[in-house]
Amino acid sequence: MSSKDKSKTQLLIITAIIIVIIIAAAGYYYYTTQKAGGTKPIIVGATLSLTGKYGRTGEWYKLGYELWAKHINETGGLLGRPVKLIIYDDQSDPTTAANLYEKLITVDKADLLLGPYSSAIVFAVSSVTEKYHKVMVEGGGNALKIFSRGYKYIFLTLPGLAENITKGLFDFIASLPPDERPKTIAIINANDLFPKAIANGAIQYAKKLGLQVVLHEEYPKDVKDLTPLLTKVKNLNPDVLIGGTYFPDAVLVVRTLKQLNWRPKIVFLTVGPAMPEFWETLGEDANGIMGESWWEPSAPWKGVKEFVQSFKETFGKDPDYHAACAYAAGQVLEAAVKAVGSLDQDKIADWIRTHTIETVVGPLKYTEAGYPTLGPLLIQWQNGKRVIIMPENAATGKAIYPLPPTWGG
Amino acid sequence: MIGDIATLTQAIVTGILLGGIYSLMSSGLSLIFGVMDIPNASQAVFAVLAAYITYWTYTLVGIDPFIGMVFSAIILFAIGIVMYKYMVSRVSGLMAFTLLYMVAMFLENTMIFVWTNLYRGIRVPYLTGSINIYGIYVPSDRLAGFLISVIGFGLLTYFLKYTYTGKAIRATMQNPRAASLMGINVNSIYLFSFGLGIALSGFAGAILGIIYPFNPTVADEWIGVMFAIVVFGGLGSLMGTFIASMIIGIVSSLVGTYASLVWSPLIAFAILVITLWVRPSGLMGRKV
Numbered sequence: 001m002s003s004k005d006k007s008k009t010q011l012l013i014i015t016a017i018i019i020v021i022i023i024a025a026a027g028y029y030y031y032t033t034q035k036a037g038g039t040k041p042i043i044v045g046a047t048l049s050l051t052g053k054y055g056r057t058g059e060w061y062k063l064g065y066e067l068w069a070k071h072i073n074e075t076g077g078l079l080g081r082p083v084k085l086i087i088y089d090d091q092s093d094p095t096t097a098a099n100l101y102e103k104l105i106t107v108d109k110a111d112l113l114l115g116p117y118s119s120a121i122v123f124a125v126s127s128v129t130e131k132y133h134k135v136m137v138e139g140g141g142n143a144l145k146i147f148s149r150g151y152k153y154i155f156l157t158l159p160g161l162a163e164n165i166t167k168g169l170f171d172f173i174a175s176l177p178p179d180e181r182p183k184t185i186a187i188i189n190a191n192d193l194f195p196k197a198i199a200n201g202a203i204q205y206a207k208k209l210g211l212q213v214v215l216h217e218e219y220p221k222d223v224k225d226l227t228p229l230l231t232k233v234k235n236l237n238p239d240v241l242i243g244g245t246y247f248p249d250a251v252l253v254v255r256t257l258k259q260l261n262w263r264p265k266i267v268f269l270t271v272g273p274a275m276p277e278f279w280e281t282l283g284e285d286a287n288g289i290m291g292e293s294w295w296e297p298s299a300p301w302k303g304v305k306e307f308v309q310s311f312k313e314t315f316g317k318d319p320d321y322h323a324a325c326a327y328a329a330g331q332v333l334e335a336a337v338k339a340v341g342s343l344d345q346d347k348i349a350d351w352i353r354t355h356t357i358e359t360v361v362g363p364l365k366y367t368e369a370g371y372p373t374l375g376p377l378l379i380q381w382q383n384g385k386r387v388i389i390m391p392e393n394a395a396t397g398k399a400i401y402p403l404p405p406t407w408g409g
Numbered sequence: 410m411i412g413d414i415a416t417l418t419q420a421i422v423t424g425i426l427l428g429g430i431y432s433l434m435s436s437g438l439s440l441i442f443g444v445m446d447i448p449n450a451s452q453a454v455f456a457v458l459a460a461y462i463t464y465w466t467y468t469l470v471g472i473d474p475f476i477g478m479v480f481s482a483i484i485l486f487a488i489g490i491v492m493y494k495y496m497v498s499r500v501s502g503l504m505a506f507t508l509l510y511m512v513a514m515f516l517e518n519t520m521i522f523v524w525t526n527l528y529r530g531i532r533v534p535y536l537t538g539s540i541n542i543y544g545i546y547v548p549s550d551r552l553a554g555f556l557i558s559v560i561g562f563g564l565l566t567y568f569l570k571y572t573y574t575g576k577a578i579r580a581t582m583q584n585p586r587a588a589s590l591m592g593i594n595v596n597s598i599y600l601f602s603f604g605l606g607i608a609l610s611g612f613a614g615a616i617l618g619i620i621y622p623f624n625p626t627v628a629d630e631w632i633g634v635m636f637a638i639v640v641f642g643g644l645g646s647l648m649g650t651f652i653a654s655m656i657i658g659i660v661s662s663l664v665g666t667y668a669s670l671v672w673s674p675l676i677a678f679a680i681l682v683i684t685l686w687v688r689p690s691g692l693m694g695r696k697v
């Protein structure tokens with residue numbers, strides 16, 4: 001054996017020893033940290049649209065998630081372990097989001113998952129989370145198609161689907177004494193997916209209550225004049241007008257009704273009335289107009305006051321419904337993990353499906369498909385304020401009903 | 410029977426008023442297209458800018474929108490002059506279109522950045538509601554838009570027909586080379602026309618902001634219809650643009666009244682396509 005061979009053998013032995021030591025050390029470290037447990041954080045992963053077309057909205061969800069994580073870590077964490085949030089920017093793109101969820105699950109080993117924003121992205125992402133049998137609680141996508149695939153691991157915190165938007169209105173109608181109840185309804189909507197779903201839901205609810213739908217007609221989404229359609233409605237003189245609208249057409253409906261100097265007993269419009277700009281644009285003409293709201297800072301649900309106050313203190317502004325739904329998503333996960341006592345995804349999913357969970361967006365009770373049926377709040381504009389009319393246990397005022405038939409002046 | 414006549418009259422009145430908005434929105438595009446053959450893709454965005462100027466002078470300073478619109482027209486005129494001098498005069502044809510389209514994108518995104526996507530509306534209390542004439546409802550805000558459009562088109566036609574500058578513009582429209590040989594400074598005619606065309610968006614934008622809620626992206630909803638109207642009416646003819654607007658407005662309203670509003674765009678564009686098929690130069694255009 002030459003001296004060269006000798007030193008080669010020595011080198012091999014030394015290398016082998018070093019490798020063994022490293023493996024042993026790693027094993028020991030792993031063993032001790034596993035036993036200690038408390039120091040290893042629970043990783044909660046999500047992607048959000050922080051840039052791109054949904055950038056502004058995505059930011060609200062981020063704040064909601066962060067506030068939830070902050071609260072939970074201040075109160076001792078989950079299962080005695082701190083919570084660590086990993087939030088990636090999906091750039092408002094479904095494919096990017098789906099890839100990032102794959103990464104969250106396989107690379108980052110996320111223990112729990114929260115959802116992204118907007119129906120298209122939730123739709124894409126949920127096929128990944130379902131594949132890995134990972135529970136995802138989300139407040140950002142409520143299209144029916146997300147929940148009609150028989151998925152078992154996805155749950156929504158927005159309190160209902162587009163089809164449920166008029167639920168509060170029909171609950172209100174049902175609460176009236178029979179002789180005061182409206183009997184006829186006209187439904188108009190923009191010819192777009194979301195308003196169509198609202199109108200279909202309204203027709204179902206109306207049938208159940210035995211109300212007669214005297215007209216259902218659509219109009220182009222970017223309509224510039226609703227006079228022809230609303231003249232038709234006026235001639236039929238229904239008791240209720242339901243509009244599956246966005247903001248601009250909601251404003252146009254109110255202005256045109258005033259121009260035609262006619263008003264049914266109830267005017268219910270979607271999207272527009274929930275926004276402060278509705279009153280800023282219409283002023284007193286908005287009085288008495290009803291709409292839906294997914295959430296209000298004045299809603300009397302459990303924990304809302306504390307949530308609003310803490311949000312203001314932490315971020316210096318009032319939360320909106322997106323932030324509330326995001327916070328609620330955290331609350332649903334938290335309740336389930338605490339009740340189940342582990343991170344077992346199947347047990348968590350079963351528990352969520354079988355319990356009513358108190359959140360800042362209301363008590364959520366889930367259908368088999370994974371969405372709550374609570375429905376949004378029914379609101380009505382009264383002198384510059386959005387007053388909650390329904391559900392009764394959340395009401396902050398009495399409804400103006402019926403509306404005066406003309407606008408006067 | 411009387412009911413039927415009332416319905417028909419209401420439908421036509423509604424259509425004429427809608428046509429008034431269309432014509433006001435398309436006037437500047439028509440002028441610039443006609444005089445210098447430049448398809449100004451930024452016309453609608455300038456209308457939105459004008460809506461914002463009118464909105465802010467009204468909400469912050471309390472200037473009545475009808476004074477505010479004159480103010481924003483003056484600002485837009487200045488912007489038009491500068492744009493023409495330093496950008497548009499250096500390019501032509503497709504390049505000019507592309508350049509102006511980029512200006513539109515830039516301006517729209519700048520407005521989103523500065524004023525966000527929130528919807529605003531210029532609320533003029535004395536223009537809500539309507540005037541009732543023998544059972545026919547004439548909405549006040551739309552009537553105002555219609556009157557401004559009629560006055561605008563009237564003044565513009567008078568100006569082009571009877572003033573020296575107007576005659577020079579028409580001469581330039583017909584034949585720039587011959588006009589310049591006759592001693593007309595074609596360049597300054599172009600400069601003035603471009604400024605005037607952009608300034609017309611000042612009035613259109615104010616009316617837009619009074620009748621509809623707006624944010625920077627509503628420009629995208631308008632620009633297509635505006636081009637369609639100008640081509641339908643015939644390039645180079647202000648009267649053609651006005652008549653085309655009326656036809657589109659009245660057809661939309663009639664279809665909405667007797668069938669459904671969802672069919673209005675389809676029928677209106679079908680009429681437009683058929684007209685251009687039969688008469689490629691549009692209703693009142695120069696022969697192509």
